[in-house]
Amino acid sequence: MSNYYATFNPDKTLYQRLIKGVHPIPKDAVQLTDEQWHAVTQQTNCTWKLEADGSLTKRALPDSEPNYRAQIASVRFRHETAGITVNGVVIDTARDSQALITSAALTAVIDPQYTCTWKTLSGPMELKAAQLISLAGAVRKHVQTCFDREVELLKSVAEGKYTPDMLNEGWPEGTTQNKSL
Numbered sequence: 001m002s003n004y005y006a007t008f009n010p011d012k013t014l015y016q017r018l019i020k021g022v023h024p025i026p027k028d029a030v031q032l033t034d035e036q037w038h039a040v041t042q043q044t045n046c047t048w049k050l051e052a053d054g055s056l057t058k059r060a061l062p063d064s065e066p067n068y069r070a071q072i073a074s075v076r077f078r079h080e081t082a083g084i085t086v087n088g089v090v091i092d093t094a095r096d097s098q099a100l101i102t103s104a105a106l107t108a109v110i111d112p113q114y115t116c117t118w119k120t121l122s123g124p125m126e127l128k129a130a131q132l133i134s135l136a137g138a139v140r141k142h143v144q145t146c147f148d149r150e151v152e153l154l155k156s157v158a159e160g161k162y163t164p165d166m167l168n169e170g171w172p173e174g175t176t177q178n179k180s181l
Helices: 035-042 069-078 095-110 129-158 164-168
Strands: 003-010 014-021 030-034 048-049 057-058 083-087 089-093 115-120 123-128
Touching: 003 035, 003 048, 030 035, 035 057, 048 083, 057 164, 069 129, 069 164, 083 129, 089 129, 095 129, 095 164, 115 129, 123 129, 129 164
Parallel strands: none
Antiparallel strands: 003 014, 003 030, 048 057, 083 089, 115 123
């Protein structure tokens, strides 16, 4: 006899796989043959059911619908943080960069004479207060457009109108904003 056992859910689907001497074996555990043990430990793309005659039958897992919400959020984040180009200057739109731009723009609102050297992806450049405010506006518009597209897609999912090809459509260009700095 083998040292392999299994317990089953009330619907007779496999719950636990146990080895005598390693795990405590409950009274309702079913002893498995070496062949059954190999099957239930090696074939993981299915479920197993205990039949009335003591045999095990393999059942295919039901197809699950992709997690469209997670896919949409992931693509939105990729577009949101891909950066934008404003009048030939490439601006980082990663989350930390968004926060720094917002902070600089707030300083520019408080002090209209404020200037700073801003490190863009195109290289450092000196920006005056009005330019910082304009830059922050362009970044904010880009980010909001990404979130707006995500909301549109989520609405399509909720209404049952979503198709996977929609995931690659309708996002902001991300590489061009025609706004002067």
